[in-house]
Amino acid sequence: MSGLGMGERVxxxxxxxxxxxxxxxxxxxxxxDYTMTQTQGDAWLTSMGMTEAQMAYFHATPAWAHAAWAIGVWGGLLGGLFLLLRRKWATPVFVASFLGWAAGMVYAFGLSNGMEAMGPMWPMQIVIGAACVFFIWYAWTMQKKGVLR
Structure with a gap:
């Protein structure tokens, strides 16, 4: 509850x-990146600097992990748009985005050799996860203050 009376604007x-x-x-x-990977395949992956071993790992990734990736990125984009529109839906959508990222990390680091396959690129996953957490926290804080409606 924001403590605002009826009709008050923040x-x-x-x-x-x-x-x-x-x-x-x-x-x-x-x-x-998701769209280019899905539509351009190896040409895009090569242009992003992936090695043959990294592409083989990527091709072996199960469909559910690709779905998690899609939920992560598209949810994050939608959350950002909801934030700009000052909609409280930003918070749960950012949470869904984080859960998509987390599911992908379960596969990459718990169910496969993702750290080895990604080589020096794997720390970027930590940065992505931290960004997800920040966006959730920020949206939740703005919702609590009554900025998001």
Missing amino acids: STPWHIWVVGVVAVLWNGFGCF
Whole structure:
């Protein structure tokens, strides 16, 4: 509960626009990467600097892990848009995005040799997870303050 009376409006803080735009751009690149990977395949993976071994690992990834990736990136983009629109749906959608990322990490680091296959690229997964947590926290905080409706 925000403690606001009926009809009271909460002003929109300047930082919601910054965080919202960053969320859209950050997750937008993830959506672009996902789309290019699914439509251009090895040509895209090679252009991103993947080795033959990394591409083989990627091709062996089960469909459910690819679905988790899709939920992660598309959920993050939608969460960013909800944040910009000041909608409280941003929080649960960012949570769904985080769960998509987490499921992918269960596969990559718990059920396969993802760390070995990714080589020096694996720490990026930690950065992505931290970004997911930040976006959840931020949306939850804005919702609690009554900025998101």
